[in-house]
Amino acid sequence: MTDPHTSGTTPPRVAEAHQVFVLRETYGTLAAVAASLDEEESWLPTGCTGWAVRDLLFHCLADAQRALVALHTPASAPPDRDAVTYWRDWAPDPVGAANGRRWTRVSASMFLDFRQLRGLYLETAAATVTAAAAADPARPVSTQGHVLTAGDLITTLAVEAAVHHLDLVRELPGAPGPAAVGLAAVRETLDGLLGRPVPVDWSDEHYARAATGRAPLTREERRALGADAGRLPLFC
Known part of the structure; x- marks a missing residue:
C-alpha cells in the first residue's frame, strides 16, 4: 500500500480539503474588503469596464x-468540464459583455442603500462557503x-x-489584495489553459491581470510569449 506521505501525489482527501480552504480564504478576504466599504466608495470605478464598486459587488x-444553486443541483450526467476547461467558454465577446454590463448596472441600481447590497453579499x-464545505467534492x-x-466548481469560484x-x-489603494492561495489557483488555471507554465517572470497578481485582459502586454512580454501572446486573454 502506498504511503501518501511519501508518494508523489496529493492524497484525495487533502486535495479536497484544500479546495474548500482556498475558497474560504479567497471569499473571506474579498468579504473583508466589501464589509469595509461605504456609500461613497461604492461609486468608485473598478477594473471591470463600466462597473462601479457596487455593480461589481452585485x-x-x-x-x-x-x-449555492449549483452545489444543491446534482447532475445525472458525467462532468464535461473541469476546473480548467470550464473557462474555455469565457472568451472575449463584445456584444455579450456589453449586454452583461448593462444588466448588472440596472440590477445593482435597484439597491437604493448600498448597505443592503453589501449585507446580502x-x-x-x-x-x-458553508455549502462548499458540506458538499461531496466528487x-x-x-x-x-x-x-x-x-x-x-469550488475551484472556479475561488478563481x-x-x-x-x-x-x-x-481605486482602493489602502485595501488588501486577494488571498495568496486564490491567486495561486488563478495561476494554475491560466497555466492549464495555456498548456504550460507561463514563460514570463510574472507575479501571480500581474499574471492574473495580463492573462485576463486587464493589463496590456509589453513588447518584451509578447516576445517572451511568442505565438501564445495572440491567445491572450485566456478568459475574461
Missing part, C-alpha cells in the same frame, strides 16, 4: 447565488450549462473571486 453576489458568500453538479464535480478582488480594489 456581480459577485450573483456568482455566490449561482454557486456578505451573508450569501458566507453561506456559499459529486457532479450543474452550472452554466455544464457539469463539473463539486470540487472543480473568479480572486480576479474580481483585483478589479474591486483598483
